[in-house]
Amino acid sequence: MMARLTSVSALEVLIKxxxxxxxxxxxxxxxxxxxxxxxxxxxxxIDSLKAQLLHDGLNEKVEVVTTGCHGFCELGPVMVIxxxxxxxxxxxxxxxxxxxxxxxxxxxxxxxLLYVDQEGNVQAKEDxxxxxxxxxxxxxxxxxxxxxxxxEDYLALDGYQALATCLGSLSPEEVLEIVKKAxxxxxxxxxxxxxxxxxxxxxxxxxxxYVIVNADEGDPGAYMDRSILEGNPHSVLEGMLIGAYAIGxxxxxxxxxxxxPLAVEHLNRAxxxxxxxxxxxxxxxxTGFNFEISVHRGAGAFVSGESSAxxxxxxxxxxEPRPKYIRTSISGVHGCPSDLNNVETxxxxxxxxxxxxxxxxxxxxxxxxxxxxxxxxxxxxxTGLVEVPMGMSLQDIIFKIGGGIPNGKKFKAVQxxxxxxxxxxxxxxxxPVDFDAxxxxxxxxxxxxxxxxxxxxxxxxxxxxxxxxxxxxxxGKCVPCREGITQMLHILKMVCAGEGxxxxxxxxxxxxxxxxxxxxxxxxxxxxxxxxxxxxxxxxEYEAHVNExxxxxxxxxxxxxxxxxxxxxxxxxxxxxxxxVNAISGEKKEPHDIDLEKCTKCDTCFLVxxxxxxxxxxxxxxxxxxxxxx
Amino acid sequence: MSQxxxxxxxxxxxxxxxxxxxEASREAGIYIPTLCHNENLESYxxxxxxxxxxxxxxxxxxxxxxxxxxxxxxxxxxxxEKINNYxxxxxxxxxxxxxxxPVELLERYGAKRDDRFVDNMTYCILCGLCVRFCREIxxxxxxxxxxxxxxxxxxxxxxxxxxxxxxxCPHEMECLDYCPTGVISSSYYxxxxxxxxxxxxAHPICINEDINILEILERVGNx
Numbered sequence: 001m002m003a004r005l006t007s008v009s010a011l012e013v014l015i016k017x018x019x020x021x022x023x024x025x026x027x028x029x030x031x032x033x034x035x036x037x038x039x040x041x042x043x044x045x046i047d048s049l050k051a052q053l054l055h056d057g058l059n060e061k062v063e064v065v066t067t068g069c070h071g072f073c074e075l076g077p078v079m080v081i082x083x084x085x086x087x088x089x090x091x092x093x094x095x096x097x098x099x100x101x102x103x104x105x106x107x108x109x110x111x112x113l114l115y116v117d118q119e120g121n122v123q124a125k126e127d128x129x130x131x132x133x134x135x136x137x138x139x140x141x142x143x144x145x146x147x148x149x150x151x152e153d154y155l156a157l158d159g160y161q162a163l164a165t166c167l168g169s170l171s172p173e174e175v176l177e178i179v180k181k182a183x184x185x186x187x188x189x190x191x192x193x194x195x196x197x198x199x200x201x202x203x204x205x206x207x208x209x210y211v212i213v214n215a216d217e218g219d220p221g222a223y224m225d226r227s228i229l230e231g232n233p234h235s236v237l238e239g240m241l242i243g244a245y246a247i248g249x250x251x252x253x254x255x256x257x258x259x260x261p262l263a264v265e266h267l268n269r270a271x272x273x274x275x276x277x278x279x280x281x282x283x284x285x286x287t288g289f290n291f292e293i294s295v296h297r298g299a300g301a302f303v304s305g306e307s308s309a310x311x312x313x314x315x316x317x318x319x320e321p322r323p324k325y326i327r328t329s330i331s332g333v334h335g336c337p338s339d340l341n342n343v344e345t346x347x348x349x350x351x352x353x354x355x356x357x358x359x360x361x362x363x364x365x366x367x368x369x370x371x372x373x374x375x376x377x378x379x380x381x382x383t384g385l386v387e388v389p390m391g392m393s394l395q396d397i398i399f400k401i402g403g404g405i406p407n408g409k410k411f412k413a414v415q416x417x418x419x420x421x422x423x424x425x426x427x428x429x430x431x432p433v434d435f436d437a438x439x440x441x442x443x444x445x446x447x448x449x450x451x452x453x454x455x456x457x458x459x460x461x462x463x464x465x466x467x468x469x470x471x472x473x474x475x476g477k478c479v480p481c482r483e484g485i486t487q488m489l490h491i492l493k494m495v496c497a498g499e500g501x502x503x504x505x506x507x508x509x510x511x512x513x514x515x516x517x518x519x520x521x522x523x524x525x526x527x528x529x530x531x532x533x534x535x536x537x538x539x540x541e542y543e544a545h546v547n548e549x550x551x552x553x554x555x556x557x558x559x560x561x562x563x564x565x566x567x568x569x570x571x572x573x574x575x576x577x578x579x580x581v582n583a584i585s586g587e588k589k590e591p592h593d594i595d596l597e598k599c600t601k602c603d604t605c606f607l608v609x610x611x612x613x614x615x616x617x618x619x620x621x622x623x624x625x626x627x628x629x630x
Numbered sequence: 631m632s633q634x635x636x637x638x639x640x641x642x643x644x645x646x647x648x649x650x651x652x653e654a655s656r657e658a659g660i661y662i663p664t665l666c667h668n669e670n671l672e673s674y675x676x677x678x679x680x681x682x683x684x685x686x687x688x689x690x691x692x693x694x695x696x697x698x699x700x701x702x703x704x705x706x707x708x709x710x711e712k713i714n715n716y717x718x719x720x721x722x723x724x725x726x727x728x729x730x731x732p733v734e735l736l737e738r739y740g741a742k743r744d745d746r747f748v749d750n751m752t753y754c755i756l757c758g759l760c761v762r763f764c765r766e767i768x769x770x771x772x773x774x775x776x777x778x779x780x781x782x783x784x785x786x787x788x789x790x791x792x793x794x795x796x797x798x799c800p801h802e803m804e805c806l807d808y809c810p811t812g813v814i815s816s817s818y819y820x821x822x823x824x825x826x827x828x829x830x831x832a833h834p835i836c837i838n839e840d841i842n843i844l845e846i847l848e849r850v851g852n853x
Binding site for chain 2: 301303318323324325470471472473474475476477478479480482483484485486487490491494501503504507510511514517518519520
């Protein structure tokens with residue numbers, strides 16, 4: 001049990017004490033235990049590591065830190081050994097023995113666990129690995145240095161220094177001014193300047209004000225907020241306290257998805273520790289500032305991430321957006337002025353206070369300052385969370401950091417901003433990624449989802465996927481969103497099924513325009529984006545579906561047929577044996593044939609045909625088998 | 631409440647602060663269609679057919695007139711080409727839930743059935759008038775919504791009905807008068823819609839297919 005801190009100087013004494021007990025040269029092994037690496041059994045690796053260190057008598061010399069997400073999820077479980085920054089990937093429990101006997105005992109590298117890039121270059125140190133080298137991990141970098149359940153780890157890295165500065169030597173107006181000058185824009189979707197929101201809430205009439213953390217991250221494939229909360233919950237809580245101080249709020253809510261159990265656990269643990277240390281509650285650090293937090297778990301409705309719906313949900317009502325044209329900074333939770341910012345936005349606040357406005361505004365573009373975390377997923381070699389300065393080009397993010405497209409496939413498009421965002425084609429890869437640039441091309445920053453698609457992706461199918469998501473997740477209250485999505489989805493399904501008709505694309509555009517302009521909340525207003533942006537950049541692909549009944553990417557099942565190229569088939573029988581419906585026939589060493597009547601287009605034959613033959617071919621529309629050279 | 635001056639369709643009008651654009655327009659004799667609005671109930675903003683354009687030039691935007699409050703100098707256009715087109719599309723969409731939308735409304739905006747849309751003929755347009763009447767006027771909460779997105783529907787909660795219907799509406803189910811499509815009355819009387827159309831599979835007023843409002847009302851002695 002730590003003693004309650006009663007003054008700003010007591011916090012400084014505590015931090016000095018923590019630092020005096022730490023030796024920066026001590027060997028420290030940081031193992032990721034975020035949700036991604038846990039799926040790869042990183043917890044077992046950690047247990048085994050600790051047990052063997054104890055057995056070998058090295059437990060005093062080597063410190064093992066169980067951390068949150070490091071970001072390089074593709075190669076989990078991930079380990080970094082300090083002070084050398086040696087990085088190991090894809091660690092299994094069987095590797096632990098070698099890590100101890102080679103690296104920890106003798107300082108030698110275990111080659112098989114090192115990073116090897118696509119060209120075969122080996123990199124031992126984290127900073128030399130391209131995935132990390134081009135990032136600027138201002139918010140996310142501390143994740144791998146911190147045990148999220150140990151507040152001392154956070155304190156040792158300037159934790160709560162920003163809060164102490166604010167409470168101890170800055171007035172709320174001065175804090176507000178700093179955040180305004182930093183031009184910190186909301187990382188959750190809209191990119192609205194946080195300082196302006198704070199100011200509006202501060203100036204709104206009413207004595208009771210609230211600050212809220214929006215941790216209802218729901219975009220498919222996006223998990224940066226989750227990873228911040230799992231790995232570094234105090235950074236968000238500190239930001240929130242600073243915001244509350246600037247705004248004049250004494251109560252805060254954290255609205256977090258029920259589906260994020262580890263984040264909830266770490267958050268609750270962090271709050272307990274703050275209460276213990278007197279960083280929450282009455283008279284925080286003896287400055288007279290009071291603040292309490294309640295954690296509210298969302299029940300899994302995507303629309304509850306919309307600010308007014310989220311506030312309704314906090315009040316115990318159905319999470320539906322409020323129709324009124326009144327900002328939540330004027331009338332939010334229980335009608336009180338309420339400031340809502342997302343997780344990543346809050347986590348930026350302590351960094352801005354500690355490092356200053358000039359430092360923060362030196363990163364990024366004219367209109368978008370600082371960094372942004374993206375979840376780089378889909379058809380990309382280095383799947384993971386990446387934090388880059390605003391303004392980095394899509395090209396650099398996807399190819400330099402992401403390592404390009406797997407299996408030698410061609411890049412086709414990248415989808416940013418989740419279901420409310422849009423697709424961006426290859427011609428725009430040099431687009432600098434910031435709030436305004438993405439808006440301009442018909443997509444959006446959103447919360448930072450970035451789904452990479454290769455040539456085997458059908459853009460009509462992608463639009464259909466996102467509308468299916470939205471059809472489930474719309475609250476269903478207003479006609480443009482509910483009925484608009486229903487019918488747009490219906491038309492897309494017909495187009496994908498080969499039942500598209502002339503005029504369908506115009507009709508889609510017409511309904512999309514109405515849904516965009518007339519819907520009640522931001523979910524509906526942005527719902528047509530996946531359709532509109534894919535129509536804009538991939539019109540020919542839509543036309544092929546409608547006019548030629550052809551899916552050029554060979555994805556839409558109703559528009560493709562499977563064939564075996566007799567010139568390539570060597571009659572190995574692999575497809576024949578694997579076909580679940582016995583649609584394939586043929587004698588050994590003779591070209592096989594697929595009975596199209598029986599074929600269910602399950603793709604098995606295509607997948608099992610040995611790469612050296614590639615005899616199974618998908619055809620769509622008027623495509624024919626290539627004429628044999630033989 | 632002070633008087634304000636604003637412009638609707640180029641016409642200068644004096645209005646009272648706190649009014650919505652819809653109220654101001656109707657007071658000035660300017661027509662704006664509505665489907666989910668009722669002056670006894672709080673504005674709900676779900677049908678969006680009352681959208682209008684406000685502002686001028688580059689700063690024009692589209693708002694729901696039933697919710698947007700008037701302000702000094704506000705410029706409103708109620709029937710621009712864009713607005714009328716959106717109303718047409720909204721009506722086209724709704725015709726696939728309710729094929730008896732008043733003809734005058736359809737003709738005014740040139741709405742007609744689009745064969746490319748899929749039918750979901752529930753006769754309930756989810757305007758929420760019955761739900762809101764029950765809650766706001768009767769304080770009863772017998773009716774409510776379940777489901778979200780495209781499967782949202784109006785339901786009656788049997789326990790609430792047993793508790794409140796007889797006392798709240800002793801003579802007849804007053805929510806029936808609020809239903810613009812008549813789907814509630816048809817389920818109330820256990821009959822089919824007047825033109826012999828079959829009722830949809832998902833009976834909008836039933837919490838599940840086994841419990842009919844008529845049975846509930848019989849149980850509470852309200853019929």
